[in-house]
Amino acid sequence: MKILRINTATIVLLAMLATASPAAEPEPILEPDPCPDGDVVLAAQTPADVALQASAQTALDAAGLDRLTDVEAVAIGTTVCLRGRAANLTDYRRAEEIAAGVRGVVEVENRLKVPLAE
Numbered sequence: 001m002k003i004l005r006i007n008t009a010t011i012v013l014l015a016m017l018a019t020a021s022p023a024a025e026p027e028p029i030l031e032p033d034p035c036p037d038g039d040v041v042l043a044a045q046t047p048a049d050v051a052l053q054a055s056a057q058t059a060l061d062a063a064g065l066d067r068l069t070d071v072e073a074v075a076i077g078t079t080v081c082l083r084g085r086a087a088n089l090t091d092y093r094r095a096e097e098i099a100a101g102v103r104g105v106v107e108v109e110n111r112l113k114v115p116l117a118e
Contacts, residue, residue: 035074035081035109049075056080056102063098071112073099078106086112 045053053075060071060082071084080099086092096110 035083035111044076049077052078052080052102052104056099056105059098059102060095063094071095075105078104079109080105080107081109081111083111084113086114089114 053073056073056075060073071082071086074081074083080102082095082099086095092110092112092114095112096108099105099108099110
């Protein structure tokens with residue numbers, strides 16, 4: 001007959017393992033929202049974001065879409081968010097195409113508002 005000897009440290013360790021909760025899952029890393037309301041986005045922008053935003057805004061301003069009003073391009077990473085108003089669906093789509101054509105833009109999130117047809 002074999003005698004099993006267990007010391008106090010082993011008992012304490014086994015008790016701790018038995019009562020320990022399962023390992024918590026790590027928190028996911030969240031990317032900043034490229035289209036937050038207000039000026040919240042400005043704190044998360046890098047100098048590269050600011051440069052991309054300026055390029056997108058310049059392209060939109062130079063496009064001659066005079067029916068776009070209060071259009072703002074906001075950039076986070078390679079995503080540009082368009083906010084403001086377009087006179088119609090054609091201008092809405094054209095603004096998205098212009099922003100997508102800016103060097104460095106990978107994704108455009110178009111949040112321009114278009115009035116309902118009467």
